[in-house]
Amino acid sequence: MTIRVLVADDQPLMRAAFEMTLRAEDDIEFVGEAADGRAAVEQARLLHPDVILMDIRMPELDGVEATRILTAEDAATKILILTTFDIDEYVLEALRAGASGFLLKDVRADELAHAIRVVADGDTLLAPSVTRRLSPR
Numbered sequence: 001m002t003i004r005v006l007v008a009d010d011q012p013l014m015r016a017a018f019e020m021t022l023r024a025e026d027d028i029e030f031v032g033e034a035a036d037g038r039a040a041v042e043q044a045r046l047l048h049p050d051v052i053l054m055d056i057r058m059p060e061l062d063g064v065e066a067t068r069i070l071t072a073e074d075a076a077t078k079i080l081i082l083t084t085f086d087i088d089e090y091v092l093e094a095l096r097a098g099a100s101g102f103l104l105k106d107v108r109a110d111e112l113a114h115a116i117r118v119v120a121d122g123d124t125l126l127a128p129s130v131t132r133r134l135s136p137r
Contacts (some may be wrong), residue, residue, distance in 0.1 A: 003120045006049035007033045008040035008066065010058040014105065018053055018082075019101070021109045028116060037061030039070050044077070050120050054099070056083040056090050064093045071098025079121045082107070091126070101125040 005028055007018045007079045015033045022030040031047050034040040038060040044052055052070070056063040063081060070077045080101040091102050100119040103112070104127050118125045 001029055002029045003051055004031045004047070004049045005031050005116060005117055006031055006040070006043055006047055006052045006133060008035075008037065008043075008052060008063065010035055010073075011055075011112045012050065014055070018112075021112060022116075024109070025113050026111060028042035035059075037063055040066045044070050045073075051080055051100075051116050053082050053116075054079050056081060056085060056094065064090075064097045067099050068097040078118045078122075078123070080115055082112075086127070095124075103127045123135040 005022055007015050007030070009015050009018065018034065019030050020029050031049050032043050034043045036059045040052065040054060041061065054063040054067055067079045070079065078100045079098065079100045080103065082103050082105050083090065084105050086104055094102055100123060101115055103115055115125050
C-alpha cells in the first residue's frame, strides 16, 4: 500500500526538503503541499491524503486550528505535527485537536518515514524528548 502524504509548512525550503525525503521512499507518495493552514485544509479536502505533515506556526490559520478542522470533518484524518518548537503546550494542544503524532523538525529522514508509516497504521507517535517529559516518573 502506498501512503499518500500532504506537506503543510510556511517555509518553502522545508516543504522542498520534506518532498525530497518522501520521494525517496517506495511506499510513500508526495501528493501536494500547502504554505499555510487555510491552504492545508483546502488541499486536504481536495487530495484526500492518508497523512498530513503539519507545521504548528503558519500564517492564515495555524497548524493546530487546521488539525482541529480536518479531524472534526473526518476523525480518520492522520496528522503528524512537525515543528521546531519543543513546547509541551503545543504538544498538548495538537493532540487535543486530533493530531496523531508530534515530531521535531530535526528528525532524521528515516525516522520521518517511520513516523509516517506508524501514523498511517493508526498509531500515535511522539518525539522521544516529548515522551520523556510527559511520561509520569
